Amino acid sequence: MQVSIKQLIKNPLSQLFFISQKIPQELFSKQLTQDMFCLGENAKIATNFALRGYCPLVDRTTVTFETGGSQKEDILQTIQKTLNHLNTLPEVTQLDDSKTIADKAGFSVVTLPQPQYIHQYILPNLLFHISMVYAIARSHGVALSKGDYDGYHSYPAAFSFI
Template sequence: MSLDIRSLFIGYLAQLEVIVAKVPVDIFSLSLSDDMFSLEMNAKVAANFLLRGYCPLVAIELVSFYSEVSGKGAVLEQITKTKAYLEQTVVIENLDDSKTLIDKAGFTEVALSPSEFIHKYIIPNFSFHMSMVYAIARVHGVVLSKGDYDGLHSYPTDFSFVRT
């Protein structure tokens, strides 16, 4: 089975964009705790992580559309540019696991096969930062659903698993 990682990453970015678009501008500087990244930084890191994963897979120089400019517009611009860039790159048909990809995970250097690199490092890190965006938005009252996160789930507006 082959997996179109490029399309997968573009889809992830589309859902990140859905969430970010719903977040009021005054929430971008907020975080879950004082020692954690803000919603804005989590969104920027999430978008950038997909390039950190894809560029080495296709053996192209790592690019980033991260900007020091703050705000909702800057985040949406980074996501848009990242999606556009990925759309113009080559599609990977198969991963060559005889190679080793190297990156830094915090203060640790990781050396992984392309399959491990994507599935154990890039996707979990993207998901972590996107989850932080979702969590920060929700804790500050932004109405979001699981469908905003994955693009698949659908629930009525007044639906809740939790009875109040």
């Protein structure tokens, strides 16, 4: 079975766009704790991980569509432009163990074969930062569900397992 690597990256990014639309502007500067990135920065980082992951697979220069701002509109535009750019790139359905990709991870440099780079580095980081957006929004009362996060789950209004 061949898997679309582009879809593995685009699906969570599309959900980030959907979630971000539901979040009030004033929450984009909020953090879970003082030593963590704010919601807007987490959204920008997640969006950039999509391109840091996919562009090297198709031998394209990694670009960013970040405007520099952390306002809701800035974030939504950045995500949308990133999704549009991903749509223009060739499809990848197989990752090559013989090709490595290097990237900066904090103060470290990681050099990994394509499969590990995508599955053990890019996707976990992309999902981590999207999860931070979700967590910050939920901690400030935004009505989001698991369905908003993954696009599949569905629950009736006011449903709770607890």
